[in-house]
Amino acid sequence: MGPVTLHGVLRRKSGAEGVNLIFLQRIYHKNIYDTNRNCEVTTDVRHDGSEPLIDVMFADGDRLIMKGANLTAVEMLTALSSRCNAKEQKAEQKSKKKNP
Template identity: 45%
Template sequence: MAASTKSSVVLKAVKQVVVQWCPFEPNVRSTRDFLFMVGSEKARATNMNCEVKAIVLEDLDNGLLSSCGDSDRPADGERLVMKGTFLTGREMLQAFQTRCIAKELQPKAMK
């Protein structure tokens, strides 16, 4: 069982979080909840260099963009894309945090 998810948001291993949603999709609340948790002052204080972007999609004809989703870009360039239509805000945050913790625990690659 997960601990309190609101207090455990750590953006240390992330360069950018992009949350995009279409306001006309049926389950947009979970995506907005995720944005609220990731964009909070407490979460943003864990990495002042992390950019949190919110994009409201208006074009329903664009099939690629009309599906609501969230993506993060960890420091190594990997992406995590989640569809808010099929997940709750807490599930998205849990998957996001699991990825961030795994990235923090990986040894740094030597150049």
């Protein structure tokens, strides 16, 4: 998988910041990080009362935006995993077409 940028915006007043924090902690765990050194994780803590979110930017320009108020950390991890698996399968299919 190519480079992935995960940007978590934690906003304190909404009550859902804990979900985003759990998600970011799981993603940035050493065992996960060691499997993809191209993954960049940044956080932005805001106190403006707006909705917390996780914004994932893939190397191909595709984005996955997950709103912490509507999802659990497990649902976010599952969504990210599904998107990554789909991208890997697509890359493998392209590779097979180029090198039959």
